[in-house]
Amino acid sequence: MDPNINEDRRRFQVARIDTPQATTNTPPFFMDQEEADHAGGVAALQIPEAYNYDATFLASLHQMTREAFPREMNYRNLFSIAKAGAATRPTLPELMEPSGEKREDDTDVDAVEKKGVKLGWILGVFLPCLLNIWGVMLFLRLTWVMGQGGVFAGIGLLTLCNLVTFITALSVSAVSTNGQIKGGGIYYMISRSLGAEFGGAIGLMFTVANCIACSMHTIGFCEAVQEMLRTDFKTFIVDDAKNDIRIVGVIALIACLIIVIVGMQxxxxxxxxxxxxxxxxxVSVITGAAIxxxxxxxxxxGFLGFHWDVFVSNFAPKFSVTDGVQHSFFSVFAVYFPAVTGIVAGANLSGDLKDPGYAIPLGTLAAIAGTYFSYVLLGLISAASVMRVASGNITELYMPQMMPNSTVMPTPMPFIGNVTPTLSIPELMASRAFQCEDIECKFGLLYNYQTMTMMSSWGPMIYIGCFAASLSSAIATLCSAPRVLQAMAQDKLYPGIGPFGVGFGSSNDPVRGTILSFVVAVGFLLIAELNAVGTLTSNFYLAAYSLVNFCVFHAELAKSPGWRPGFKYYTAWLSLLGTVLCIAAMFLVNWITALITYGLIVLFYLFVQYREPDANWGSSMQAxxxxxxxxxxxxxxxxxxxVKNFRPQILCMSGFPGARPPLVDFANLITKHSSLLICGNIIDGNIPLSTKANYPRLARAWLNKHRIRAFYKHVEDGCFEHGCKAMLQLVGLGNLRPNMILLGYKSDWRDAPREDVIAYVNVVHAAFERIMAVGILRVKGGLDYSSVLETVICLDEVETDSQTYNGDENVEANMDDNVNHLDEVEKKKPKKQKNQKPKKLGQRKGPAGYGDVKLPTSVFTSITRFQQKQAKGFIDVYWLYDDGGLTILIPFILQRTKTFINSKLRIFTVLSRTGELEEEQRNMAKLLTKFRIEFADLIVIPDVQRKAQPATKELFLEIIEPCRRKGQNTGREDAFITDEELEIFKEKNNRHMRLRELLLEYSAESTMVVMTLPLPRRSTISAPLYMAWLELLTREMPPMLLVRGNQQSVLTFYS
Incomplete structure (x- = not known):
């Protein structure tokens, strides 16, 4: 045995940790560069036995930690993982909690997913594209295209059509390699790239387009059958016209339906x-032309065989009348373009492919290249061997051309016996059979749709090819249409199409959608005119292709990090060119149909947008x-x-928005969806991390449910003052930051701890120090309903067949709006009951108390006071001091809302100089007119400095009594009201008491009161005395807003 093999095996062997060799002669862990180069390949890293470990310890590492390891399953959509029962990547709060369970074993999600028959790039993309592009137009209309456009315009037309499809194929390849593609093809790509609105619009139209294309290919098949019956069998079925096409077409479609239902395999x-x-x-056409x-x-x-003179005669375009239509370049383009629309046949079957990202680019581009070559080759062959027009009369074939201005018919060449005169092709071209200016011609490239049958070396082979081309394309489109419909039905973009999302068998075949597509195709089949149906098909396909190209351009323009296709041979500007070409071609072919098409796209877009489907797909529109x-x-x-662009940008210190609905509703009236509104909340930093992580989601759900356009921001701090100061400094971006803070009035200030009162007033100080406006709202009954109110937070259900997953658990919870109880609510999330329908976001329900007990009408009215339209009345504005005009601007904004539209403004101001009442009134009226502020009445108060009534003084003393510093009181100086302070602010105290008397006199029955907020001077006035002034002004009054601008103009009378 080769010693090198043993060496390689030893290097990757897992050694026992008790191996004796592990303690002796241990080589260094790393080799030097020379040794590494000598070893080569993987073996260059030689791991000594001493550094090998027992594999049993490695195998259980994932059971000893809560961390997740890099796995493909962690990046799948959450529903797929949940359905597989696999452990998901833990959240940060889960990892940071001090205790928790160990992670379960990883589950191979692929092993639990249903597997059907999956196709490779040849059977799944290349062949469907070839068969769809080599459709009925190849045999029935290619020669007609060459006759209309000649070689020059005909090849140009073929090239233009393929240029559009080539650019679109590049775009399709880019989209298909930007992540995993599922069923739905073009619809799936557009919806996940441009969003549900565009996807829903084009998906429905593309489904119809496939149905129309199916009927078009079937009509082509019927024309071939009709011609075969007419020429070879000298017969017909009914009328040798449209009814024959309809009968044969329905039978052919039924056969296609059966094949498609059997399955993709x-x-x-x-x-x-x-x-x-x-x-x-x-091949038969090529050999026949050569013979x-x-x-x-x-x-x-007209079939003369290959000859240069024939090619030259057919070089120039000659657009003529066919079937009563005067054709042009773009009308011929419209008829022919369906021949190349088969490029998405493979993409539409993306759900049946093993690897769509690999198969779609390779198969589609290969099919386009092959079919373009074949179309050009067959087009050139037909133009070089068949005359453009011919009479079909053999006698005229051998009759010389009639001389111009002559009325004498030329004499035919004599036949010698049965021998046909032998003439060269140029001589035949000069015969009368090809001069159709004054005779009716029914043959040639222009008029004979069966020219390729005549050219073929074996005519029946063309019929077979035509049958194969038309039926294969019909099958491909009948497969594509229901799969697009199935994907839309599973996404639930349109109501009523849910049943068509159900698949059958291991391949999830859309049988119901196939039957519906068959019915639609039969409907268009009844038109029985190939050119008309072909033009309609082109229109729909061009619209779809324009959006496919726009997808790529828009994704490149958005520069989202998520847009990183594996296919690199594309550019944004080439995709834009494809978009422009598609749109231009649509309008040049038929601008009325193009307008209707895009009108339908806009209509469907708006419909899907109105339905607000649960579709968070990370589209380029979002990017x-x-x-x-x-x-x-x-x-x-x-x-x-x-100043002309000033808008109140409000930081509303509402806490959790659902805890103080009137305060949030009032702030929303001011911003009116056209200005910034941020709901601020100060939360305890000691609550669980999981609960804190849910605050933004729950707040956003509440705001969306009540249709309030606002942001939610919370700060963790145990101190209200410090939290507010932090929020004042941090919220906002650049100029998009709050310029006003809105607070609810602290109605319990007399009984609250002194530190809380001081903190409340210090927040007002902090806002003024940051040059912000301050508003304090008080209403009868207060603003905080967290102790009696329970709001139902209805989160949309995460549909099991949707691709919208945002990491949130599907919850339908009764949420206590009291933010102190959120952690308890999280533990009490009810499980979804079987067959329970989810409540849709945005459904308004009357608030209920704990246990779903109905609230009293008075409480409900108080909670929704700023959601209801107010009765006729007045908004009284007490513009006491010039704060920049905010005191007058906010009432003007409120008056323009639906809530206060029946209220008129009454302006109150104080007399600044004694004896100038009329002049002061005229000046104020003039100023308001310049500001274009309409008002019902203007009242100048001349005696605001007059001494208050004894009853008012008694009320004031009653208010401040709990806050007076007495002998036993200890603590901060600003926590109590001293006699010295009362003496210092004697005049101001009297002024506020007098203002209360005026408020009771004029505004006790008003709809709303807005008054300039008294300005507290730091280190001068104590917090209790300042709160006593506010109490005097607002006690037992209608809804009242105390507001103070930042002393910068918010109104101008300049244009």
Missing amino acids: WVARIQVVLLVMLLAAQ GPYNDDQRAQ AAYSGALKAVHDLSNIEEH
Whole structure:
């Protein structure tokens, strides 16, 4: 035995750890470069026995750790893994928790997935593409194309068609190698690349296109049968016209249906037989053209054999009238283009392929190259051997051409006995049989669709080839259509198509979809006109191809890291060229049909978008949305702020959004989906990691359910003040950051710990220090309903046949909106009951109390007060001090919402100078007019400095009583109200008491009150006294917003 073999075996042998040799003469672990080069290959790394380990310890490593090892199964969609019962990659919270179970053994997901008959690139892609491209047009319309366009335009037309399909094939190859492709073909590629909306739009149309193509190929088969009956058997079925085509076509479609239902394995076998017939028919045409015509009948019909003069006569285009239609380059293009649409026959069977990423590019491009060569070759052969027009009259074949302006018929050449006169091809070309200006010609390239049958060395072989071509293409399209429909049905993009997503057998064959496709194909078969159906087919295929090319261009443009196709021979700009060519061809062929097609695409797009399917597929649209948003934020950061573009961008300190619905609803009224709204929450850092990780998801679900466009952000801090300060500093990006903080009024400030009151006021200070506006909202009954409210969080079910997996468990939970109980709720997630239908996101339900107890009407009304349309009334605006205009801007915004649309503005302001009441009123009215603020009334308060009533003073003393510093009180100086402070702020105290009296006088019955927020000066006023001012202004009042701008203008009267 070769000693080198023993050496190699020894190197990779697992040694026992008690091997005696392990302790003696241990060689170094690494060899030097010379030794490594000498060893070569894998053996260059020689691992000594001393460094080998007992394999039993290695085998159990995954049982000793909760970490996941790199495996393919970890990157599959979550549902496939869950269905297989395999252990998934743990989440970070699971890894970081101090205790937990060890991981289970890895399960091979591939071993548990259902395996059916899978095809390679030859049987699965190459052959279907060949048979679909070598369709009925090859034998029935290629010669007509060469007759209309001549060699120059005909070959150009073939090249243009194949250029479109070649570029599309490159795009298909790029998409198919960018990840695992499943069933659905073109639909799957477009939907996963451009999104569910585009996929749903084009998928439905592509299904119909395949059905139309199936009927087109069947009509071609019927025409061949009809011609064979007419010429060889001198008979017909009914009328030798459309009814014969319909009868034969339905029978042929039934046969195709049976073959397709039998299964893909039989389809592949039958296609091999059909391919042999097709190749034999093409060889027959080539040999027949080389041999030349057998008799004068063939010569009179235009078949003269190879000759340069024939080729030259057919070089220039000569577009003429056929079947009453004056043809042009693009009308011929429309008729012929279905001949090359078979490039997606393999892609449409992606679910039946062993390796779609390898098979689709190789098989498709090989099929395009082979079929393009054959089409060009047969086109050149026909143009070099058959005249463009011919009368078919043998007598005229030997009659010289009539001289111009002559009325005397030329004399035919005499026949000597039974011997036909021998004429050269140039002489025959000059005969009257090929001059059709004044006689009716029914033969030649232009008029005889059976020209290839005449050229063939054995005519019946062309019939066999035509039958094979048409039936093979019909079978291929009848296989493709139901699979696209099946993929759409499994994705549940359209209502009512769910039953067509069910597959049967080991190959998951879509039998129901096949029957439906058969019915649709029969419907289009009844048209019984090949050219008309061919034009319609071209239109739908071009629309699909334009979107396929756009997929690649858009994915390249989005620059998503997830876009990394294995196929590298493509460019974004080539795909864009393919898109433009497809769209241009559609409109040049028939602009009305093109408009209708794209109109239907837009209609289906909007329908799918309206249904909002659960389809998170990582499309390029999502990547572009990210890129666009990132670019917009960067651009926005470089734009200097301008008063005309000011928008209130609110940080709403709502806690968990569902805990304070009125506060979030009110903030949403101000932003109105057109400005930034962030719901801020300060959470305890000691709650479990799994619970904290669920906060954003649950908050987003609540916001989406209530149709509120807002972001959620939480900060972990045990102190409200510190958490708010951190959030004020961190939230936002560039200029897309909050410029206003909205707080709920702290109604329990008198009974709360002094530190909490100080922290609340310090948050107001912190916002002003960061040059932000501050708003404080108070409503009767308060804003926090977490103690009585339970909101149902309805998460959309993760469908078992969908590709939308975001790492979240499918949960339908009754979620306590009190954020302190979220960790408990996580432990109480109910399991989904059998046959229980999922609740859809966005369904509004009335809030229920604990145990689904219905809330009192008054409580429900209070919770939804800012969701309901308010009755006619007034929004009273107390613009006391010029804060930049925010106090007047926010009421203006509120008035334009549906909630307050019935309310009118009443403006209140104070008289700044005694004796100038009328002038002050005129100036304010003029200013509001310049600001284009409509108001119902304007009131200037002249006596705001007047002493308050005794009852108001008593109320004020009652409010501050619990906060007065007394002998036994100890603590911070700013935690209590001292007599010295009351004396210092004597005038301001009186002013706020007087404002309360005015509020009760004018605004007690108003719909809403907005007032300028008093400004607390740091280290001057204590927190309790400041809160006492707010209490005076807001107690027992309608919904009231105290707001203060940042002293920068938010209104302007300049254009």
